[in-house]
Amino acid sequence: GAVVSQHPSRVICKSGTSVKIECRSLDFQATTMFWYRQFPKQSLMLMATSNEGSKATYEQGVEKDKFLINHASLTLSTLTVTSAHPEDSSFYICSAPDRDSNQPQHFGDGTRLSIL
């Protein structure tokens, strides 16, 4: 079964709305989680590293105030797209490393965000 749960799987909302996406690690603790963004027919681009109990680390070119990340517990990270606009429409995927696993990271199933 899934070891990283991402919710919601799909969001459609109006321009100007803020949207929160949750990423939960199941059965293991994740002090670090990663958020990726994928445009249609393109690769996954790392947006930021979410750190439990401290500030997220953002990749170059990613707006911190637009994409708020909170990692309040060892099993939950949230990404909030603030005042979303159509250009923020994308597929967002989270992941969490699990050193006890044979996979480098467990990926969520992704959230398809559509801003009208």
Add this chain to the structure above:
Amino acid sequence: GNSVTQMEGPVTLSEEAFLTINCTYTATGYPSLFWYVQYPGEGLQLLLKATKADDKGSNKGFEATYRKETTSFHLEKGSVQVSDSAVYFCALLTSYDKVIFGPGTSLSVIP
């Protein structure tokens, strides 16, 4: 820095044809290497991996060998099926647990 380069797609093959998708990487040290597959409308699935030089990862008929001398990790399959149609991503794991993805290669297999 760390980066992954893949052959440009899309790739279209007939069923039972031989598949090769080239992947090369640039990295500090010797990272673990991976191939992920993304089926239409779905998330990522780990297809195979190799953690050190000369390791061969294999799964579902797919294979890839970690070649340190050529910094490559090419994906191969001897006989593709329609169900293999997907986007394939080559990736490496950095020392900071970050996964760096290649641009992806779209594969379409026609009957």
